[in-house]
């Protein structure tokens with residue numbers, strides 16, 4: 001069969017919403033795009049553990065401590081599912097981690113912002129997990145089977161995280177003056193970076209059209225961003241707080257909120273490595289990996305000794 | 313001001329042990345050597361903190377039952393809760409054993425600390441589960457299964473590291489040197505433990521010690537580690553005399569409750 005025929009069968013399947021599975025033929029570019037997108041997502045889950053792990057030892061109650069550990073542990077699980085799904089495309093975890101550690105692979109820029117107060121645990125859950133859900137729910141119908149299935153499991157847990165985060169903020173919003181201040185401050189710091197999580201505007205987003213055709217993207221960046229803004233603009237009222245955007249206003253004609261201009265200079269600058277925590281986050285990951293090398297070697301050496309023993 | 317009772321002190325001791333060890337383990341979350349093991353150790357941290365909550369809730373009830381004002385710190389409305397007990401007592405009121413508060417060190421030290429403790433905890437909880445205090449028995453019965461899993465997981469790692477490579481073996485030896493002196497305290501009964509044994513609520517520690525030694529020897533044999541012949545054991549934690557490590561744990565853990573007293577979180 002010619003490549004053209006294979007490509008036609010492939011695209012027909014996608015158009016008919018039939019899932020592509022690991023053993024199916026797929027264009028190289030599709031495979032490459034998926035590996036890039038999925039591993040970037042996996043890395044984001046793993047790096048994303050750090051800003052929240054930062055508050056585990058300082059969580060204010062035993063219940064909060066337990067839920068925060070469980071949440072960060074969930075994110076590790078998400079990383080695992082996604083690395084496993086990426087492995088079905090022929091790229092192993094070691095190689096992917098190597099790309100992360102050498103700075104070749106990207107992860108979501110949102111995790112390059114610092115967690116400065118307890119309220120950040122709430123704001124991250126509400127806004128960051130919230131934006132992630134908005135991005136990821138459509139991926140539960142992505143054309144690549146292992147990816148879509150991983151996303152179904154992940155999205156269930158992410159929505160739980162989002163509710164927990166909102167509940168943290170709600171508690172603070174009903175608390176003391178200092179707690180309310182903490183709550184507003186966290187929203188002020190996390191709002192714009194969260195809005196940026198949807199990526200560049202559609203006219204500046206080069207991969208979108210192809211990814212849409214392959215059904216590994218279902219909605220454009222701006223569509224998803226608008227949905228996110230609409231939902232948050234409503235929810236922030238329940239908190240009695242405000243979003244830090246003077247231009248945020250309901251547009252009766254569009255039936256959407258209008259919102260202010262995004263600071264794309266900041267966006268690109270953080271992607272290039274100049275965010276407040278880029279260096280710390282990557283260093284923490286590299287350190288964990290390097291200091292874990294002897295542990296992994298020991299586990300391997302022991303396993304080999306055992307299998308030799310069993311063989312003899 | 314009413315005084316504490318042995319039952320309350322015993323319950324706090326049980327709670328403090330698992331809170332402090334759980335807290336230490338949770339310092340690894342996000343930084344583990346292997347993703348799967350990061351998850352496994354976080355899971356153990358979660359189990360231990362869950363156990364601590366059960367014990368503290370019971371202790372809070374006991375403290376509240378005291379006639380008059382409790383000697384333990386209360387929160388808003390003068391109520392003693394799991395959180396006032398965990399976040400508002402100072403080090404001299406913490407009754408955890410010294411082993412649990414030791415710093416994480418490397419993976420070898422963390423693993424060995426967990427192994428020593430779990431090898432003690434399985435028998436402790438098994439006995440607690442058949443003891444005369446129904447609440448402690450119920451907590452013990454549930455937590456026993458968790459402890460069994462922790463023991464299996466940590467035993468496997470002690471064996472892996474002891475047997476694995478030269479480096480891992482050396483690191484285990486070093487961890488053993490650092491931690492061994494804190495293992496004796498587990499079996500030297502504090503007054504409230506003696507009371508618990510007499511009241512048939514908790515185990516007779518001298519009997520548990522025999523079983524612990526067997527468990528540790530068995531795993532050490534497989535790991536190629538030598539069971540130390542010891543001598544000097546550090547003590548005091550169970551009666552509020554701690555190593556310098558505990559102060560830092562509390563400073564970090566209690567920060568928010570201390571900086572913003574009387575708040576809901």
Ligand SMILES: [Fe+2]
Nearest residue numbers: 045074075078
């Ligand atoms: Fe996640």
Ligand SMILES: [Fe+2]
Nearest residue numbers: 045078132158
């Ligand atoms: Fe995610």
Ligand SMILES: [Fe+2]
Nearest residue numbers: 075129158161
């Ligand atoms: Fe999440």
